[in-house]
Amino acid sequence: MLPVTKGVRRSIVAWVAGAPLRQPRSGLYQVVGKVGHATASPERAPYREHVSHPCAWRSADAGLLERLTLKLDQKEQAVLLNIAQQLDADDADVTSLDTNAIDLGPMEQRLDEAQHSLTHGHGLVLVRGVPVDNLSLGAIEKLYWVLGSRFGVPVSQSVMGDRIGHVTDVSGKDPNERAYRNSLELPLHTDISDIVAMLCIRPAMRGGVSLYSSVATVHNVMLSQCPELLAPLYRGYRMHLFGEQSPGASPVTEHYVPVLSERDGYVSARIVPEYIDMAEVELGEPLSELERAAINHFLAIASDQAHCLRLTLQAGDLTFINNYAILHARSLFDDFPEPERRRLLLRLWLKGHECRPLDTTALDARRDGIAPQTERESSYFAGDTARKANRGRYGETLV
Secondary structure (H helix, E strand, O other), X not given: OOOOOHHHHHHHHHHHOOOOOOOOOOOEEEXXXXXXXXXXXXXXXXXXXXXXXXXXXOOOOOOHHHHHEEEOOHHHHHHHHHHHHHHHOOOOOHHHOOHHHOOOOOHHHHHHHHHHHHHHOOOEEEEEOOOOOOOOHHHHHHHHHHHHHOOEEEEEOOOOOOOOEEEOOOOOOOOOXXXXXXXXXXXXXXXXXXXXXXXXXEOOOEEOOEEEEEHHHHHHHHHHHOHHHHHHHHHOEOOEOOOOOOOOOOOEOOEOEOOEEEEOOEEEEOOOHHHHHHHHHHHOOOOOHHHHHHHHHHHHHHHOOOOOEEEOOOOOEEEEXXXXXXXXXXXXXXXXXXHHHOOEXXXXXXXXXXXXXXXXXXXXXXXXXXXXXXXXOOOOOOOOHHHHHHOEOOEOOOO
16 A cells, blocks of 8 residues: 555545635736636535446456457458558548448458447556558558548547657657657656547557557545555546647646546546646645545556556557546657667557547547647747656656
């Protein structure tokens, strides 16, 4: 059991008594927008029930990986290869493909079953054996678009409006670049779409391990070991928007975004630890001891080897992640010097054809993705908040 300090205990007493955790400062102005009091949000009592559901898995569970995996046989691979080659001969843009007109044969039923498992089952699907060798990048993207569209509608992943993201290192160890475009360690977090899909084309030279952890399992462990720390997580935190807010808007959410929320027995999550840290720096308001302890315990439990599944994706591995049920992360990696050998994954954010029950008033669930900004040509964050929030986390890489 993880320890809870006396100071945290005192903060818990204050919380139960109804005292605020901290008072936000007013009158704070930044060059990029006005920052002030957070908008009041309805009080949400923590969900106090144990979640007994297939999504409440642990990495130590016997046979887990086998249950999560859909391995393509040679006939299915041949069907996909033929589709990719036909699409490659077509000059149509990937986003204009009529995916419903493309017949995947016997795979259709297997993908329907995988979609049901993603929404109402384990929340994580690993498809192995997608053909990527000896195909052009354009052909792979089109095939990937077809497969992803069976699960949902691709949405914008950044202010650049990209709907197929190239997960590759363009900036080294730079925290001002979006995490999918650098090589830093990426802590367990969620994105903002219903589903995150990742297709591995080339793994890194070293590192780049993918990690997955069940939100329901973290909730269950905290309910058992430190239930007093659930309250801050269900209340939420203000989060930095990393420059993705509309022009003139606050760089920090004007409301508290709950880390955990519940609807019809489904516990869902929304968390990006770095964005919580950045909001703390931007606002000049340190988190209370209770708030910090809740986040630290949440992440420690999620990262525990008994709970967290670790996979080194290989070429042709495709994961579908229920973004509300599963936290995901990536270890730091070192890459090959040759550009043609460098780590490359393709990412889709999908608005699911099916969606689990959600408390949409609590979740920062932008199911349609990040609104494109026509004047933006890069996702690079120009401020120094990320560097300040991350100083010391990566040793001497940040100065």
